Amino acid sequence: xxxxxxxxxxxxxxxxxxxxxxxxxxxxxxxxxxxxxxxxxxxxxxxxxxxxxxxxxxxxxxxxxxxxxxxxxxxxxxxxxxxxxxxxxxxxxxxxxxxxxxxxxxxxxxx
Numbered sequence: 001x002x003x004x005x006x007x008x009x010x011x012x013x014x015x016x017x018x019x020x021x022x023x024x025x026x027x028x029x030x031x032x033x034x035x036x037x038x039x040x041x042x043x044x045x046x047x048x049x050x051x052x053x054x055x056x057x058x059x060x061x062x063x064x065x066x067x068x069x070x071x072x073x074x075x076x077x078x079x080x081x082x083x084x085x086x087x088x089x090x091x092x093x094x095x096x097x098x099x100x101x102x103x104x105x106x107x108x109x110x111x
Contacts, residue, residue, distance in 0.1 A: 007061045008110065013053040014073075015107040017046040021100045030093050040089060043096060044080050050103070051077020068106050069099075 021043050025033065033039060054073040062070045076095065080087065 004058070004061075007057050010053040010057045011107055011110045014050045015104065015111045017049040017053070018100050018104045018107065021046045021050075021096055022104065025096050025100075030090070033093055033096075034089050040092070043092065044087065047092070047095065048077050048080050051075075051080070065106075068103070073103075 024039055024042050024046070028036070028039070051074050054068075054070055055077070057070070062068070
């Protein structure tokens with residue numbers, strides 16, 4: 001299923017923010033990341049954007065593409081927004097390293 005125009009815009013937002021995370025994390029390892037508050041905040045904001053856009057993608061598109069972990073992406077956004085005092089940077093870093101490259105690959109065909 002190809003995205004309609006609105007879904008395409010949200011998917012583009014997701015891909016753009018994911019690429020931003022990728023660029024922000026280039027050359028970093030966890031110790032460097034954990035000592036760079038500015039980068040942490042920028043990555044957290046990009047993850048919020050990914051989750052917010054994912055939440056706006058139509059149910060029909062989400063159902064047609066279960067390979068994209070919609071619930072987990074939206075759930076991460078909710079944690080960042082509502083439980084910001086409890087953010088575990090180790091978990092964010094794991095998302096950056098393990099999930100963002102995979103998400104970029106999943107989104108590229110639609111944008």
